[in-house]
Structures are given as structure tokens and as C-alpha cells.
Amino acid sequence: MKLSFTRSLIAAAILSMSGTAFAADITGAGSTFIYPILSKWADAYKTKTGVGVNYQSIGSGGGIKQVKAKTVDFGASDKPLNAQEQAESGLTQFPAIMGGIVPVVNLDGVANNQMKLNGEVLAEIFMGKITKWNDPKIVALNKGMKLPASDITVVHRADGSGTTFNFTNYLSKINNEWKEKVGSDTSVAWPVGTGGKGNEGVSNFVKQIKGSIGYVETAYAKQNNMIQTQLQNKDGLFVVANAETVKAAAANADWEKAPGFYEILTNEPGKNSWPITATTFVLMHKQQATPERAAEALKFFQWSFVNGDKMALGLDYIPMPDNVVKKIEAAWKANIKGMDGKAVY
Numbered sequence: 001m002k003l004s005f006t007r008s009l010i011a012a013a014i015l016s017m018s019g020t021a022f023a024a025d026i027t028g029a030g031s032t033f034i035y036p037i038l039s040k041w042a043d044a045y046k047t048k049t050g051v052g053v054n055y056q057s058i059g060s061g062g063g064i065k066q067v068k069a070k071t072v073d074f075g076a077s078d079k080p081l082n083a084q085e086q087a088e089s090g091l092t093q094f095p096a097i098m099g100g101i102v103p104v105v106n107l108d109g110v111a112n113n114q115m116k117l118n119g120e121v122l123a124e125i126f127m128g129k130i131t132k133w134n135d136p137k138i139v140a141l142n143k144g145m146k147l148p149a150s151d152i153t154v155v156h157r158a159d160g161s162g163t164t165f166n167f168t169n170y171l172s173k174i175n176n177e178w179k180e181k182v183g184s185d186t187s188v189a190w191p192v193g194t195g196g197k198g199n200e201g202v203s204n205f206v207k208q209i210k211g212s213i214g215y216v217e218t219a220y221a222k223q224n225n226m227i228q229t230q231l232q233n234k235d236g237l238f239v240v241a242n243a244e245t246v247k248a249a250a251a252n253a254d255w256e257k258a259p260g261f262y263e264i265l266t267n268e269p270g271k272n273s274w275p276i277t278a279t280t281f282v283l284m285h286k287q288q289a290t291p292e293r294a295a296e297a298l299k300f301f302q303w304s305f306v307n308g309d310k311m312a313l314g315l316d317y318i319p320m321p322d323n324v325v326k327k328i329e330a331a332w333k334a335n336i337k338g339m340d341g342k343a344v345y
Contacts, residue, residue, distance in 0.1 A: 026297045029056035030063015030076035032198040033163050034097055034280040036219035038076075040311045041304040053300060059198060061160015061186045067091065067283045073297045075283040078162020079186050083260040092335040093281040094328045095261050096301060098250045098318040100218040101167055101276040102241040104226040106206050107133060109146060111227070113240045116141045118232035119174030119267075119275065125213060126154055126171065127178065128192035133211065148211075155205045155214035158195025160186040166278040167215045170266040215276075218246070219315040233275045234267050243316045245274035253279075255324045261331075284336055291338035298332055298345045 028038075035057040042053035056062075060077035067075030068089055081093055103117060121137050124130040130137060134147045157164045165186045172179040182188050194209075196202040199220045206214040207224060218241045221228050230238040239245045249268040255261065265277040282301060288294040305328075309319040320328070332345040 024293070025052035025054045026074075026293070026300055027054045027072040028063075028074045028076060028282075028297070029058055029066040029072045030283075031060045031078050031162050031280045032057045032200060033060075033078045033099065033101075033217045033278060034076050035199070036217070036223065036315055037097055037099075037308070037312050037317050040315075041300075041308045044307070044311070045300055045303055048303075051296060051300070057198060057200070059157070059159040059186075060162030060165070064160075064283065067285070070285065070289075073284070073293050076280055077283060078278050078280050079165035080262045080264070080279070080281050081260070081283065082262050086260050090286055091283050092286050092331065093261055093283050094301075094331055095255065095263070095279045095320055095324070096282045096304075097312060097320070098246065098253075098265070098277060098279045099316065100241040100246040100249075100274045101163055101170075101215055101278055102218050102221050103213060103215050103229045103231065104203070104206050104221050105213045105229060106208075106210055106227065108148070108210070113228055113230055114145070115227075115229040116232070116238050117229050119171060122231075123171045123175035123178040125152060126156070126191070126193070127182070128154070150211045153209050153212040154190075154193030155202050155209065155212050156190050156193045156195055157187075157198070157202060159197050161198075162186060162278065162280070163199060163215065163217060164188065166264070166266055166276060169264060170276045173267045217278075218242070219317065222316060231275050233271075233273050234269050235271045235273070237271050239272060239274055241274050241276075241316070243313055243318065245272050246277050246316065247318045249273035249275070249277035250318045255327060261328075286335050286337065288336060288338050288344055291342075291344045294336055294338075294344045298336070302329065 046052045060079055063075035064077050066072045134149045168184040172184045196205040199216045202214040202216050203220045203224050206212045230240055232238050248270050249265055252268040253263050267275050305325045312319045333343045336344045
């Protein structure tokens, strides 16, 4: 992503101010989806400025609760709050990063990105209607692949999760029975399966349990050398989850028109689009009792927008485009203020 001269000057100004006027660490909590890249950004930011970011990877539901309770400087959620929810809670949100959610399996003889699935089959697996790996519907999608007659073990999130929200949002768009009986939210009544806490917990369970299937953010799949599946997209083509296919789906986002940055990117059109693409949103209070803490949190995210693209792409995340960053910065100035009414940023 090409940086403008103005953004570079802003970044230099941030570095000159940080670490001197504010000594305490920034605190945040929520999304496990963003954690791999947020931790990289935080390490690099501390090296440059001396200011740390103490982030609790507890799931989007926990992050929303903590920011509402004002126990952290920011929350992070992969389920966006609509304009009414933001107004009722006194919060504002902005998108920080985009990435993919991918089905992962632990199955002998199956290589990474070899197995093909579609939304209908995936929904039936997670509803417990397809219970064997050699089910005719899976076999039909994977002609020539030797599939065992073993049981399928479903692994899902046990905590309030934005990853779950986007995964179930996708299944609700594909399968009417799923939409009616299970629905889409950060927590749902799973028909079958074992629950793991966070993307970390799901990754660990899938790695340990033979014959299992779960869903995780692509960075977790990549870091843990997990077996990912292909997925059929809205245009009917089978694609793998990587930076290119996530970027293709993310290109459909219309952040200029999205009220309160509310945007969901599941089952987007395009022959190269990855069907379960998600965004992590940062949540902050509009009225700040400690504006210096809010200012430091915004400095961190602005620094990450300017300097964090290469780190993000290395983990198959998609950074926010320059024009969207400008819209985000304008929203900071308009929405996040101290008790005296002055803009924090």
C-alpha cells in the first residue's frame, strides 16, 4: 500500500510524541481473530515508542463487555455494532484489519487445501446431519480422494466470538435450515460438537483430535500448520483462503457509505472471493474521562495503519486502504472527545 507524504509526516510526529507524555501501557481486550497481527504491531510499536499494549485475547463478546464497563481503553470485536447499538452504549467503532476464516481439518491422507467443501455441506456437518467423512455429499465434492468411514468430530468456539458470528452469518446465508434453527451471533446453541476457547482453543482441539473439523482465522491456521480446506464461493468456484482471495472479497466493502462503519463481508461475489471474510472493529467510548489514554490508543492504531501493512500481509490479513484510513481519522476527530468537548485526536 502506497503511503502518502502526509501520512508519513503524521507517523513521524507520533513517534516524536509517544513515550514521553504518556508512560502507562494501553489496555485492550476482545477479538482473538486480530490477536496474531495486533501482537506484532504492539511489539514493533513498543520498540519504537516505549509504549506497550496490554491486550487480552478473550473473544469479541468479552471485549464488548469490558469496553462497555470502561475497564480497558479499547475493545475489539469481529461483530460490528450497528448505529443504534453504538448510540445506546456511547461507543464508536472503526475497522482495523480484514482477514479470512477458514475450515480446518485433522484427517490422515488429506493435504493442505486439498479437500473441497461448500456452504451446504459445511452447514450439515456443523448441524450433525453429516457424521462420516465418506458421506456421499463430501465424496461428490472430492472425486478421486480416498476418504475414511470414520466419524466427524465438530469443534466450535465455546466463548462469545466474532469469528463465530461471521462463520454462522455465512452459514445462515447459504442454508435456510441453519438460519431458522441455529442463526447467527457471537454465541449460538450448537447442535453438536466440542467447544474451544478462542481461535487458540479451536486450533488446539483440531490438532489433537483425529477426524475433527473446526473454523479459525487464517493466521492461526498458517502459524499452526493446519490442514485448510477449499470452499466454494458465491460464483460457484472453489478457492483457497489467502491474502489474494480475502482481498478480492474485501474489495466489495463500501466503507464510504457504511453507517458507523457497519459492514459484513461474508458470501461476497467475485470469482476469486473467499466466502468467509471478516473485519475486526475497534470500539472506544465517545466521551473520554482520561483523554490522554484515548489519544495514546489512537496513536497506536494510526501508527499501525502507516507501518503495519507488511506485517499484516505476511499473515494473510488485508490492511485498511488509504482512503478508508482517512475516513477513520476524520471519525476519530468528530466522535472521540474529552469531558471538555475537545477532540482527543
